[in-house]
Amino acid sequence: MTTVTLHPALDSGLAPTDPAFVGGTLVCACTDRPVRVRVEGQVAHNHACGCTKCWKPDGAAFSVVAVAPIDKVTVIENGDKLAVVDESALIQRHACTSCGVHMHGPVTRKHPFQGLSFLHPERFEEAGWQQPGFAAFVSSAIEGGVAPEAMTEVRSRLRDLGLEPYDCLNPGLMDYIATWTVQNRA
Numbered sequence: 159m160t161t162v163t164l165h166p167a168l169d170s171g172l173a174p175t176d177p178a179f180v181g182g183t184l185v186c187a188c189t190d191r192p193v194r195v196r197v198e199g200q201v202a203h204n205h206a207c208g209c210t211k212c213w214k215p216d217g218a219a220f221s222v223v224a225v226a227p228i229d230k231v232t233v234i235e236n237g238d239k240l241a242v243v244d245e246s247a248l249i250q251r252h253a254c255t256s257c258g259v260h261m262h263g264p265v266t267r268k269h270p271f272q273g274l275s276f277l278h279p280e281r282f283e284e285a286g287w288q289q290p291g292f293a294a295f296v297s298s299a300i301e302g303g304v305a306p307e308a309m310t311e312v313r314s315r316l317r318d319l320g321l322e323p324y325d326c327l328n329p330g331l332m333d334y335i336a337t338w339t340v341q342n343r344a
């Protein structure tokens with residue numbers, strides 16, 4: 159049986175979250191002119207995501223992705239290297255055109271997540287960022303190439319890490335989306 163690589167920040171156990179983390183700088187993988195993005199404050203709702211849209215390190219089946227308010231996220235260096243991956247997507251993922259790392263993903267459209275930017279906190283130069291709390295879009299990992307037969311083991315390993323696996327978002331976020339939908343009916 160081949161063991162699926164979940165993600166480098168998951169496979170060897172989660173690092174501690176620092177309650178005093180005040181923010182930091184995300185850096186892409188380029189050695190030449192890396193893109194840097196400043197984030198003020200701690201990230202929220204960090205999760206492992208199995209969807210095909212989120213950026214993953216080479217060989218990883220999951221991304222690690224969190225949110226911060228758009229106004230707390232600023233591109234500070236080499237932003238000319240960024241391009242939007244898919245203009246039609248809800249999350250406007252800005253990727254480094256040299257190394258491919260997604261550096262920020264604002265949601266500006268009318269949506270429950272409007273005003274949030276999706277970030278990959280493992281790209282922080284600093285330690286202490288909020289660790290993932292659940293696993294989302296787990297079944298979508300099959301779309302990304304994980305063998306269906308491996309999914310029982312994948313879900314079991316996620317649970318062992320304390321990351322309850324869901325095939326969409328977690329119940330708190332799904333309830334939030336549904337509540338917003340009711341309140342915003344035309």
Ligand SMILES: N[C@@H](CCC(=O)N[C@@H](CSCO)C(=O)NCC(=O)O)C(=O)O
Pocket residue numbers: 207208209210211212223247248249250294295298299301
């Ligand atoms: N099966 C699809 C799912 C893609 C998807 O819906 N992804 C979610 C989660 S991304 C981070 O939590 C989403 O909200 N996407 C919005 C967007 O991508 O703009 C697949 O795997 O492709």
Ligand SMILES: [Zn+2]
Pocket residue numbers: 186187188192193254255256257258259
């Ligand atoms: Zn880069």
Ligand SMILES: [Zn+2]
Pocket residue numbers: 207208209210211212221223295
């Ligand atoms: Zn995703």
